[in-house]
Amino acid sequence: MTEKHIDEVSGVSTTGHEWDGIRELDNPMPRWWLWTFYATVVWAVAYTVAYPAWPLLTSATKGVLAYSSRGEVKRELAAARAAQEKYIAAIKAKSVKEIEADGSLRDFATAAGAATFRVNCVQCHASGAQGSPGFPNLNDDEWLWGGSADQIHKTITHGIRFADDPDTHTSEMPAFAEMLSAGQIGDVSAYVASLSGPVSDPAKVEPGSKVFAESCAACHGANAKGNRELGAPDLTDAIWLYGSGERAIAQQVRAPKNGVMPAWGARLGDVKVKELAVYVHSLGGGE
Incomplete structure (x- = not known):
């Protein structure tokens, strides 16, 4: 050893x-x-x-x-759904205004509506609801069809120019290229542009105002402040759905774009539509 x-x-x-x-x-x-x-x-x-x-x-x-971790997740989800049921039942039974008047119910609807918005609405209105060309900004105070909670609910439910819903908002701006000369379109575009900013040729404003009174005031009003019953926008502010400036205005006068919004009522159901309405109204631009 x-x-x-x-x-x-x-x-x-x-x-x-x-x-x-x-x-x-x-x-x-x-x-x-x-x-x-x-x-x-x-x-x-x-x-x-x-x-x-x-x-x-x-x-x-x-x-x-x-x-089982999966079983644990299922139990947690079931518990969460059970906790939500009382809120969902209350939303189903109440109007949008009543939901907003209840603090806890409003908070629940706002959070749920935000989730629904991210899935169904951001494609057009963007993630921050700021919109994009042709799709309105939901944060400002300009509403084509009204910005109250009930009006927003109606718009979401039935859509705009949505052919499959008989209660949809319906109006169309005609193509004035078939009714007005190129000179008249240039004049009225200058007049409309002058309502919110400077124009290239101020001499066109006066004749343009006459064209406006004859062809446009019926929908947009004599003061060009718009008409929510028709979805006609206010032309005196700096908010433009299809672009600002005389060229963009002239293009819209010649061959207008009439946007379409789906009717979400049939797709999402009344509860989710109410939650969406509460969320959109909470963004700050609602009336």
């Missing part, structure tokens, strides 16, 4: 290995470390017995506790 080598400095035996004159001391592991290690081994074995752990061909061991 080979005698163990004892380190001269520490008096501790070495492992018997030597590398370039360097020997490794054979110090025992601390007891606390060993017992901790043994405890982790026991814990690991117990864990694999209690919970799903060992992989099989098509599944895994179920564990004596039969725990």
